Amino acid sequence: MPLFDRFYAPPLRLLGALLFLLLIPSVQASEVVRIAAASDLRYALDDIIELYHQAHADARIEVIYGSSGKMTTQIINGAPYDMFFSADIAFAHKLEEKGMAATEPAVYAIGRIVLWSNTLDAAGLTLADLTSDAIKRIAIAQPAHAPYGLRAREAMQSAGIWEAVQGKLVFAENIAHAAQMTQSGAAEVGIIALSLARFPELEKYGYYLIDDTLHQPLTQGYVVTRRGAKKPEVWAFADFMATDQAHASMLHYGFVIPE
Structure with missing residues (x-):
């Protein structure tokens, strides 16, 4: 093989390949x-x-x-x-x-709502138990803009405990935040979405499924x-x-x- 070909053929082949790629229509990434x-x-x-x-x-x-x-x-x-x-x-x-x-x-x-706690046996709790002096803080999502918080309020109103627990309520920005507050210890009990309580990290603690006839x-x-x-x-x-x-x-x- 001539000396010229040995040293310059590979770069020429590379240039040809690059020109070929430039002629191929570009594939745009999905939006x-x-x-x-x-x-x-x-x-x-x-x-x-x-x-x-x-x-x-x-x-x-x-x-x-x-x-x-x-x-x-x-x-x-x-x-x-x-x-x-x-x-x-x-x-x-x-x-x-x-x-x-x-x-x-x-x-x-x-969706459905549940009582959940990682410090108490939530599976053995009912809404009536939220009035107990042993429970100091209850986390719910803000009813004004979070549907799960609104349904939590409706359930407690139907159960006749809403007024009794007013001083215990801590309001979260959304239902995931309510679960986080309960998990961190900012509240002993939270009224959260069943879909969150079924996540393995939370489900291991158990939960109480709230009767869906108590809320819309x-x-x-x-x-x-x-x-x-x-x-x-x-x-x-x-x-x-x-x-x-x-x-x-x-x-x-x-x-x-x-x-």
Whole structure:
């Protein structure tokens, strides 16, 4: 092989390969799907997204968890979310009324509330026990903007203990925060979402399932926002939420799937 070829052929071949790659149309990365979700979905939705990625490896999904009321206000004020999963379908309807939704609100699950503690035997407690002098602090989500907090208040009102526990209540920003406050010892007992109490780290302590006739149903609904309607990946994920795989994950965390 001539000396010139030995020293310069490899660079020439490399240059040719680079020119070839430049002629290939670039493959754009999947657009990010941004989801606003109620805090009770923190574990269930994470699992569902993981399942979704098994069939859509390139999907880019970001979730922010918080209180449904506050997230509704954020979206109305221009927060860039493509989907909204509310703990109360009423908030999804509010977005529809404001012209912010590209779909009609759809029910995806019905939630439940429980008594939970990592220092007391919550499985042996009832709502009436919350009036005991042995319990100094009770954590609930803020009823003004968190559906699970509102249902906790309704349950205690129905049980006739709401007035008696006023001095014990500590209010959290959302239902996940209520669980965190109880877990950290800021409250001895929390009224939290069953979906959080079913997470292994919390479930090992047990819980008491509150009778759902004591409060209005936690009918949870979602919408695709007008912003998200432009993204094919949003519609693909919305379809996935109706699959048996997604339903199985929701059932695992204690959600009721409507017929």
